[in-house]
């Protein structure tokens with residue numbers, strides 16, 4: 001796992017899969033690490049050179065003081081691509097990862113090939129949600145919001161059926177550095193990328209979860225309708241759809257990235 005320097009912040013990056021295959025970069029949800037992509041890795045590394053990374057403030061990456069702008073997070077990705085000598089990559093980002101994908105597709109289109117924006121939004125109608133979350137986490141740590149977040153990430157049916165997978169996700173969330181989590185909540189509280197969407201000229205797939213209350217179907221449909229030519233896939237999942245519906249998610253990704 002190399003550490004790549006993005007303007008003074010060391011980012012934890014992993015590269016797996018076939019040398020010489022097209023590159024696919026995976027970008028995590030808030031409060032998650034590269035581990036969230038485990039259900040996809042076997043299938044994806046058979047076809048792609050897969051690059052994963054921990055966003056600044058998360059996992060094994062450094063935690064500089066926040067807030068982080070979406071531009072800062074997008075430039076971190078460009079630093080990783082430069083550090084690995086990758087000219088162009090497919091992109092699959094879930095939630096915050098999808099927001100970074102929108103920024104990159106609009107501001108650095110020459111670095112992206114096909115783009116997958118999963119369980120994401122381009123703005124939040126009520127930014128106080130994240131301001132309140134910052135207060136809760138500052139006072140009580142990630143434990144203070146864990147039950148609420150997990151209930152939004154996974155349906156009750158999945159949590160009951162897959163308690164171990166649920167506990168692994170909870171542990172990932174609880175291990176997130178508080179400063180890094182709050183810094184990213186600041187990013188989300190001011191997010192508004194609505195004007196970027198019509199500028200995106202990349203083949204784009206939007207993945208939505210039928211039961212996602214964090215970034216609802218309507219938020220995905222808004223993105224799909226504003227990006228010329230974008231298509232949409234609906235999964236029977238809540239927010240972390242790649243874990244709740246691992247096979248359907250992987251099939252959607254591979255189908256979109258390999259279609260002629």
Ligand SMILES: O=C(O)CCC(=O)CC(=O)O
Nearest residue numbers: 029030095096149152214
């Ligand atoms: O998941 C993200 O990256 C941002 C949206 C969100 O906050 C969902 C959640 O953690 O409840």
